[in-house]
Amino acid sequence: MSSVTRKAPSLAVRIWSERWAYVFLLPTLLLFGAYTVWPIISSLYYSMLDWKGLGAERPFVGLANYREAFGDPLFWKSLGVTLTIIAVTVPLRVGLSLLTALVLNNPRLPLARVFRTALFVPAVTTTAIIGVVMGFIFDPAGGPVNQLLLDLGIVDQPVDFLGDPGTSLWTVMGVHMWKWFGITLVYWLAALQTIPTTVYEAARTDGAGGWAALRHVTLPLLRPFLIIIVLLTAIETMQIFDLVLTMTNGGPFFSTLATEVYIYQQAFAGSTPRLGYGAALGVLFGLVTLVFAALQAVGIRYADRVRSRS
Amino acid sequence: MSAASGLRAKRRRLGIWAQVIVLAVICVVWVYPLLWIFSASLKDSLGVFSGGLGLIPDALHFENYARAWQDADFGLYTVNSVVVTLGTVALVVLRCALAGYVIARRNFIGKRAVVAVLVATLFAPHGLTIIPVVELSDLMGLLNSRTGIVLALAGSGHVAAVLLYAGYFSRVPRELEEAAIMDGAGFLRTFFRVMLPLAGPVTATVGVMTFLAAWNNFFLPLVFTFSRPDLRTLAVGMLAFRGTNSTDWSGLAAAGTISLIPLLLVFLALQRYFVEGVAGAVKS
Numbered sequence: 001m002s003s004v005t006r007k008a009p010s011l012a013v014r015i016w017s018e019r020w021a022y023v024f025l026l027p028t029l030l031l032f033g034a035y036t037v038w039p040i041i042s043s044l045y046y047s048m049l050d051w052k053g054l055g056a057e058r059p060f061v062g063l064a065n066y067r068e069a070f071g072d073p074l075f076w077k078s079l080g081v082t083l084t085i086i087a088v089t090v091p092l093r094v095g096l097s098l099l100t101a102l103v104l105n106n107p108r109l110p111l112a113r114v115f116r117t118a119l120f121v122p123a124v125t126t127t128a129i130i131g132v133v134m135g136f137i138f139d140p141a142g143g144p145v146n147q148l149l150l151d152l153g154i155v156d157q158p159v160d161f162l163g164d165p166g167t168s169l170w171t172v173m174g175v176h177m178w179k180w181f182g183i184t185l186v187y188w189l190a191a192l193q194t195i196p197t198t199v200y201e202a203a204r205t206d207g208a209g210g211w212a213a214l215r216h217v218t219l220p221l222l223r224p225f226l227i228i229i230v231l232l233t234a235i236e237t238m239q240i241f242d243l244v245l246t247m248t249n250g251g252p253f254f255s256t257l258a259t260e261v262y263i264y265q266q267a268f269a270g271s272t273p274r275l276g277y278g279a280a281l282g283v284l285f286g287l288v289t290l291v292f293a294a295l296q297a298v299g300i301r302y303a304d305r306v307r308s309r310s
Numbered sequence: 311m312s313a314a315s316g317l318r319a320k321r322r323r324l325g326i327w328a329q330v331i332v333l334a335v336i337c338v339v340w341v342y343p344l345l346w347i348f349s350a351s352l353k354d355s356l357g358v359f360s361g362g363l364g365l366i367p368d369a370l371h372f373e374n375y376a377r378a379w380q381d382a383d384f385g386l387y388t389v390n391s392v393v394v395t396l397g398t399v400a401l402v403v404l405r406c407a408l409a410g411y412v413i414a415r416r417n418f419i420g421k422r423a424v425v426a427v428l429v430a431t432l433f434a435p436h437g438l439t440i441i442p443v444v445e446l447s448d449l450m451g452l453l454n455s456r457t458g459i460v461l462a463l464a465g466s467g468h469v470a471a472v473l474l475y476a477g478y479f480s481r482v483p484r485e486l487e488e489a490a491i492m493d494g495a496g497f498l499r500t501f502f503r504v505m506l507p508l509a510g511p512v513t514a515t516v517g518v519m520t521f522l523a524a525w526n527n528f529f530l531p532l533v534f535t536f537s538r539p540d541l542r543t544l545a546v547g548m549l550a551f552r553g554t555n556s557t558d559w560s561g562l563a564a565a566g567t568i569s570l571i572p573l574l575l576v577f578l579a580l581q582r583y584f585v586e587g588v589a590g591a592v593k594s
């Protein structure tokens with residue numbers, strides 16, 4: 001790293017002099033190595049095995065699992081479901097939470113903190129618990145949502161929100177939006193806090209009214225954050241396992257089969273677990289996530305450039 | 311002139327109050343599902359069905375809690391969730407503070423490689439890592455144990471926590487460390503006596519975010535407890551409860567309330583750190 005000088009200490013000396021640094025790193029190297037790095041690497045190998053359960057024989061089959069995945073309509077269906085959830089909920093969440101954040105950011109707004117807390121509360125609740133409870137909140141036989149719709153005369157037959165493939169995915173997406181809205185809201189509030197109040201004051205002395213200040217001052221300053229927030233929200237949405245598994249288990253008729261749920265079903269929930277195939281699906285899913293993460297890295301670099309210019 | 315500006319001020323105040331009313335309605339709708347769960351936990355089964363969206367039970371049926379706590383084993387699951395969560399928080403805070411400190415302050419060989427690997431794996435999804443994690447835990451005899459769950463929860467991810475500590479420690483003035491060393495403190499003492507206490511705010515944020523992640527985690531404890539129902543956490547227990555008792559809605563609501571109350575109390579008490587932890591993702 002440092003340029004080589006005439007009397008550079010030998011490698012061993014340099015390592016020894018920083019021995020405490022390695023001792024401090026040890027817990028992370030061991031734990032993170034075992035539970036994050038090793039799984040990522042070994043998945044590549046496991047994905048090439050015909051592996052039917054822990055401790056079972058697992059012959060090497062090369063790329064057969066990948067070949068099967070590319071021809072597996074359910075895998076494509078699951079990617080479609082995951083990407084549909086992202087395409088529908090991410091723009092809505094990011095847009096609506098920006099709107100809410102702009103309103104909440106007004107220092108003259110009374111009760112702003114109470115509102116923020118209320119909107120954030122669902123985000124701290126346990127997703128799996130919410131998923132199970134939503135099962136009976138949307139139940140067609142006596143669930144409160146259907147009761148309300150019937151009482152108001154909006155429908156005359158109970159709607160089987162989670163049992164009908166035409167409505168199940170929309171219901172899951174609605175609950176998902178409700179559950180995680182507060183996170184995106186806090187992202188935007190944090191972004192808004194980076195704009196110093198002097199900027200607004202300057203805009204006002206220049207004669208800019210509320211709308212003009214919003215259009216020409218606030219929104220341009222928020223633009224670099226838009227990329228980061230969209231991609232963070234998208235990457236979080238990729239992992240929608242908990243809610244889907246507890247609300248619908250991927251059904252009915254695979255209408256809500258998110259990719260992680262399909263991986264789980266293949267690897268753990270079937271009558272014969274298919275760990276090798278699950279690992280292959282996991283690798284492909286990881287690659288899709290990687291695309292989003294790469295976009296994120298590019299986006300952040302772009303955002304930094306925009307910010308340093310202004 | 312003054313009349314016009316007075317009118318404008320009045321209109322602006324009206325606008326603010328219109329916003330407050332709209333927001334208040336939205337917020338009530340927002341927390342309503344949670345309120346409904348709490349109220350359903352005090353109704354009898356018939357009341358849950360016939361009550362619709364009503365929040366007021368006709369009588370308080372605390373026996374739902376007794377049923378959830380004892381018959382459905384939620385007492386046991388609460389203990390499991392508490393043990394798993396506290397173990398994970400302690401391990402994560404310790405390992406991330408140690409790693410963040412040396413990454414921020416020491417120039418050791420391999421540092422750039424360590425940071426590169428951490429950042430590269432920031433977004434590794436559970437779907438990718440879960441199978442090898444299960445197999446590794448099985449080989450180490452940890453698959454059906456709370457220790458195994460804690461190690462897996464503490465080991466996977468938490469890159470953001472390491473970076474948060476590293477960022478904080480890199481801003482602490484060097485003189486503090488040098489003074490401690492002048493006083494004869496070694497590497498360990500300098501860290502535990504001087505640096506770690508200084509990083510209190512980061513520890514609070516990391517602790518609270520890890521608490522949330524561990525308490526709410528579902529995927530890992532689900533696959534770790536297939537053959538050991540007595541080790542289920544609350545989230546996993548809830549799914550199992552519905553599997554065996556799909557018609558006991560008030561019992562389910564009570565079980566859900568038992569699982570959510572500790573979380574909401576921690577959140578309301580330490581809200582600042584939650585918000586900081588989430589906002590940190592955007593700011594850094």
